[in-house]
Amino acid sequence: xxxxxxxxxxxxxxxxxxxxxxxxxxxxxxxxxxxxxxxxxxxxxxxxxxxxxxxxxxxxxxxxxxxxxxxxxxxxxxxxxxxxxxxxxxxxxxxxxxxxxxxxxxxxxxxxxxxxxxxxxxxxxxxxxxxxxxxxxxxxxxxxxxxxxxxxxxxxxxxxxxxxxxxxxxxxxxxxxxxxxxxxxxxxxxxxxxxxxxxxxxxxxxxxxxxxxxxxxxxxxxxxxxxxxxxxxxxxxxxxxxxxxxxxxxxxxxxxxxxxxxxxxxxxxxxxxxxxxxxxxxxxxxxxxxxxxxxxxxxxxxxxxxxxxxxxxxxxxxxxxxxxxxxxxxxxxxxxxxxxxxxxxxxxxxxxxxxxxxxxxx
Amino acid sequence: xxxxxxxxxxxxxxxxxxxxxxxxxxxxxxxxxxxxxxxxxxxxxxxxxxxxxxxxxxxxxxxxxxxxxxxxxxxxxxxxxxxxxxxxxxxxxxxxxxxxxxxxxxxxxxxxxxxxxxxxxxxxxxxxxxxxxxxxxxxxxxxxxxxxxxxxxxxxxxxxxxxxxxxxxxxxxxxxxxxxxxxxxxxxxxxxxxxxxxxxxxxxxxxxxxxxxxxxxxxxxxxxxxxxxxxxxxxxxxxxxxxxxxxxxxxxxxxxxxxxxxxxxxxxxxxxxxxxxxxxxxxxxxxxxxxxxxxxxxxxxxxxxxxxxxxxxxxxxxxxxxxxxxxxxxxxxxxxxxxxxxxxxxxxxxxxxxxxxxxxxxxxxxxxxx
Numbered sequence: 001x002x003x004x005x006x007x008x009x010x011x012x013x014x015x016x017x018x019x020x021x022x023x024x025x026x027x028x029x030x031x032x033x034x035x036x037x038x039x040x041x042x043x044x045x046x047x048x049x050x051x052x053x054x055x056x057x058x059x060x061x062x063x064x065x066x067x068x069x070x071x072x073x074x075x076x077x078x079x080x081x082x083x084x085x086x087x088x089x090x091x092x093x094x095x096x097x098x099x100x101x102x103x104x105x106x107x108x109x110x111x112x113x114x115x116x117x118x119x120x121x122x123x124x125x126x127x128x129x130x131x132x133x134x135x136x137x138x139x140x141x142x143x144x145x146x147x148x149x150x151x152x153x154x155x156x157x158x159x160x161x162x163x164x165x166x167x168x169x170x171x172x173x174x175x176x177x178x179x180x181x182x183x184x185x186x187x188x189x190x191x192x193x194x195x196x197x198x199x200x201x202x203x204x205x206x207x208x209x210x211x212x213x214x215x216x217x218x219x220x221x222x223x224x225x226x227x228x229x230x231x232x233x234x235x236x237x238x239x240x241x242x243x244x245x246x247x248x249x250x251x252x253x254x255x256x257x258x259x260x261x262x263x264x265x266x267x268x269x270x271x272x273x274x275x276x277x278x279x280x281x282x283x284x285x286x287x288x289x290x291x292x293x294x295x296x297x298x299x300x301x302x303x304x305x306x307x308x309x310x311x312x313x314x315x316x317x318x319x320x321x322x323x324x325x326x327x328x329x330x331x332x333x334x335x336x337x338x339x340x341x342x343x344x345x346x347x348x349x350x351x352x353x354x355x356x357x358x359x360x361x362x
Numbered sequence: 363x364x365x366x367x368x369x370x371x372x373x374x375x376x377x378x379x380x381x382x383x384x385x386x387x388x389x390x391x392x393x394x395x396x397x398x399x400x401x402x403x404x405x406x407x408x409x410x411x412x413x414x415x416x417x418x419x420x421x422x423x424x425x426x427x428x429x430x431x432x433x434x435x436x437x438x439x440x441x442x443x444x445x446x447x448x449x450x451x452x453x454x455x456x457x458x459x460x461x462x463x464x465x466x467x468x469x470x471x472x473x474x475x476x477x478x479x480x481x482x483x484x485x486x487x488x489x490x491x492x493x494x495x496x497x498x499x500x501x502x503x504x505x506x507x508x509x510x511x512x513x514x515x516x517x518x519x520x521x522x523x524x525x526x527x528x529x530x531x532x533x534x535x536x537x538x539x540x541x542x543x544x545x546x547x548x549x550x551x552x553x554x555x556x557x558x559x560x561x562x563x564x565x566x567x568x569x570x571x572x573x574x575x576x577x578x579x580x581x582x583x584x585x586x587x588x589x590x591x592x593x594x595x596x597x598x599x600x601x602x603x604x605x606x607x608x609x610x611x612x613x614x615x616x617x618x619x620x621x622x623x624x625x626x627x628x629x630x631x632x633x634x635x636x637x638x639x640x641x642x643x644x645x646x647x648x649x650x651x652x653x654x655x656x657x658x659x660x661x662x663x664x665x666x667x668x669x670x671x672x673x674x675x676x677x678x679x680x681x682x683x684x685x686x687x688x689x690x691x692x693x694x695x696x697x698x699x700x701x702x703x704x705x706x707x708x709x710x711x712x713x714x715x716x717x718x719x720x721x722x723x724x725x726x727x728x729x730x731x732x
Contacts, residue, residue, distance in 0.1 A: 143581035143582075144581065149581075152578075152581070153578050153579060156578040157578060160523060160578075178583070179583050180581075180582070182582075182597065183582050183583070183595075183596055183597055183598075184596060185596035185597075188596075209583060209584070210573040210576045210583075210584040210586070211576075211578070213573040213574075215515070215516050215519035215520055215523070215574065216516050218506035218507065218512075218515070218543075219506075219543070219545075219546050220541065220542050220546070220572060220573075221572070221573040223573070232546075233546055233547060233548035234545065234546055234548075
C-alpha cells in the first residue's frame, strides 16, 4: 500500500467536512478560471485586426473549458462528500469515482499545459503580430476600400493607446505609402519627383501619421521631414527622443499580453494546487470509507491509502486492464494457448462479436 | 383630530418595529453609498483640477460626504431604537430621546433634499470655472520650460485626445493664441518675423492646431497647418471638411461628462431622500403608538398611531406659543400692569396644621382657583 494513513471515525468525519468545504472552494476557483479565460479571449479579440492568425486563442479556450469542467467536477466531489458518511448512499458513487479521478487528473494536466503554452506560444504571437501590423500599416491609406476602410482608425487608436509607432519603430512608416493617391496633387513637382524616385512608383516620405506624436514632448509635434535637420529650427533628428513614440507596436503589444499572462500565472498555479489536494483528499476519503464499510464495526478504525499496490504493480494492472479492453475490439488470430485470462477475454469477445466472423480459435 | 390616524394591534406594532429595524440598516448602506458617491465626485473633480479655475465647487462633494456620514450615524441609531421597540420595557429607555430624534431626522432629510437639488444647480459654476481654466491652460500650452506650468501641454493634449475635443469652444480658439514656444521659432526667417509683426502683441499666430485635435475617424491624413487655406492642400475645402479635426469644444465635452455624473448622483440622492422620509414616517407611527400603549397601561392592547396629535394649524399654534413663552422667560410679566409686587397666590393645596382647615381665602384667590 502506498502512503497509508489510519482513520478513526472522528477523523473520517473531519475529512469529509473539510473536503466538502475544499471542493466548494475548488468550484469558486473553477469560476475564477472560466472568467480569466473569458477576459483573455476578449482582450485578444479586441486586437484581432492586427493579428494574422488565431493560434494564441488556444490558451483562453482551454482555460474556459477547464473552468467549466472543474465547476462540474468539484460539485460532484462535494456531493460525494455529503454521501460519504452514509453507508447506504455511498456505494452508488463507486463506479463514478474512478472516472472522476481520471477527469480531475486530466484537468490538472490541462492547467499545467496552459501555463507552459502561454510561454511557448510567445514566438507564434510575435510572428502573428508582425504580419498583422505590417498589413495594417500597408493598408493605412485604403480608407475607401471596403474591408480595409477601418485600418487607419485601428492603427491610429493602437498607436495612441499603447504609445507606440510602427512595427519595429517609426522608420517603418518611411517605407510605406500611407498617404492615399486621392489626396496627392499629381501636377505638383514635389509629388512627381517622389513618385519617380522609387521603382514601385509609390509616394514615400520621411514623415509619420499624427498618432505617433508623443504628448510628453516639450515641443509641438514634428511629423514631416523628420530626417532633415535644416527644415526645423533647433532640431537634431539623431538626438531627438521625445518627439515621437520610440517603441514599436509589436513590442508594446507583446509586453502587454505577456504581462497579462504572467500576472495570472500565480492564480492558475494555486488553482492547480487546490485541485490536486481535492483529488488526494477524495482518494483518501474513498479508501477509508470503503475500508470502514468492509469492517464488522462500521464505526471502527480503517486504513486509507493512495494506491493499493505499489506504483509499478498498479501501472501493470492498469496496462493489463486497458489491453484487455482493447482486445475486446480486435479479432485474435493467434490464440493457441488458452490462459484463463484469455479464455475470459475471448468469451467476452465471442459475446460481443456475434455479428463479426467467428474466430478461428474457437 | 389627529393627522392620518392608524390603529395598531400588538402584532402590527411588533412587525412594524422589525421592518423598521431592517429598513434602518438598509438606510445605513444607502448612507455609505452616498458617502462613496461624494468621494468619487471629489476625485473626479480633482483629476481635472489643473483645468479648472479657482471657484467654489468643492462644496458639492464635501456636502455629499458629510450627508452620507450623518445618514449612516442617524440610521444606525434608528436601527437600535427600533430593535428595542419590540419590547415595551426597553422602549421606556428611548422614550425621551425619540421625539427629538424624529425632529432631527426630519430636518436632516431637508438637507438631503437640498443636496439633491444642488447637484443639478452646480452646472453654472462649473461652466464658468472650466471656461476660465481652459483659457489659461491653452495660453500656457507653450510654456513647457516654466516650472509650475510645464505639464500643461501634456494635460491639454491628453484631454483633447481622451474627450475627442479641440480648444475651448472650438478649434478656432487655437488661432488666437501662440501655442508654439519662441524657443522653436527661427527669428531670422522672414515669414516668422512677418507673422510676429502682423499683430499688436507680437505673438506668433497661425491658422494651425496641435496634433491632439486630429480626428482619428478622418479618411485622410490629418491636416493641422494652414487649415483655412484651401489652396495649400489638394482636394480640400475647409468649410465643408468635418472629419479632419474634432468639432466639439473641450468645455462642452467636460461639462457633458460632469453632467452625466451629477445627474446619476442626483437621482441616487433623491431616491435616498424618499427612502429616508418613508423610514421616518414609520418611526413616527411606531413612537406614537407605543406612547399611547403606555398611556393606556396594557402593553398588549390596541393603540392609535398618528403623524400629528392635532391638526397642522393647531400644532403650529401650540409650537409657536411654546417658542414665544421660551422667549418671554427673561421678560417682565405685563399681566398685572407690569407691577411685580402684586401677590399672586399659588393654586396648590397647602397643609395647614393638624386641623387641616385652610384659612379664609381671598375672593381673588377663589376666582383664580376656578
